[in-house]
Amino acid sequence: MAGDLGAIHAGELYVTGRHKEILFVNGQNYYPHDLESLTLDIAGIELGKVVVSAVRPGNAESDQLVVFVLHRGEIAGFLPIAQQVARRLAEHAGLEVTAVVPVKRIPKTTSGKVQRHLLEAEYLAGANAADLAALRTLATQHSATLDGSNPLIDELQALSAAALDGRRIDVHESLFEAGVSSMKLMALHESIEQRWPGLLDITDIFDNPSIAELAHLLADRLGKRGAG
Numbered sequence: 429m430a431g432d433l434g435a436i437h438a439g440e441l442y443v444t445g446r447h448k449e450i451l452f453v454n455g456q457n458y459y460p461h462d463l464e465s466l467t468l469d470i471a472g473i474e475l476g477k478v479v480v481s482a483v484r485p486g487n488a489e490s491d492q493l494v495v496f497v498l499h500r501g502e503i504a505g506f507l508p509i510a511q512q513v514a515r516r517l518a519e520h521a522g523l524e525v526t527a528v529v530p531v532k533r534i535p536k537t538t539s540g541k542v543q544r545h546l547l548e549a550e551y552l553a554g555a556n557a558a559d560l561a562a563l564r565t566l567a568t569q570h571s572a573t574l575d576g577s578n579p580l581i582d583e584l585q586a587l588s589a590a591a592l593d594g595r596r597i598d599v600h601e602s603l604f605e606a607g608v609s610s611m612k613l614m615a616l617h618e619s620i621e622q623r624w625p626g627l628l629d630i631t632d633i634f635d636n637p638s639i640a641e642l643a644h645l646l647a648d649r650l651g652k653r654g655a656g
Contacts, residue, residue, distance in 0.1 A: 518576025
């Protein structure tokens, strides 16, 4: 129908929304399907099973970004999905996610259109409160965040700026392409070693030359150390 938006996946046509479905967040307009497409390569996310919405609770002064994801497994298994979804929207769209909500169903019309308003109404009514509370508890236990922020990236960027005499480099930019000298890299490694002893070698910086890559490697090794 006129105004419908769709996508072809594995030979099937999926109706994903309408042109008039525009989200207004942080003073800017976004098409929800554009934001949803940013998450489709995350394990556990599939086309038609993730819904991005803007909701405004009664006590809020502006809309909040909420992402609904179809998930029928245990809540503990949803934590890494929620973290990755929030982080992807933060890194690629510059948006802070208020909540990534696991839902048992994605309501659709008989023609296959997602009924965002039903998910939003249930969220505002508190239908997802128990699951979200359980996610926050799990996140606290794992020293994780659910809004897309990354404390490791923030701390590594601060250490990098200190080692580079105040120069701040984009978290996805290669330190080598940015022209950082070997002596500065050694100074950065020394700071990292003081903060997280024995977790990163100087060669790890050469193999993972951006702050984002180093943060990912560091998170992996911190997790293995904690599990050991």
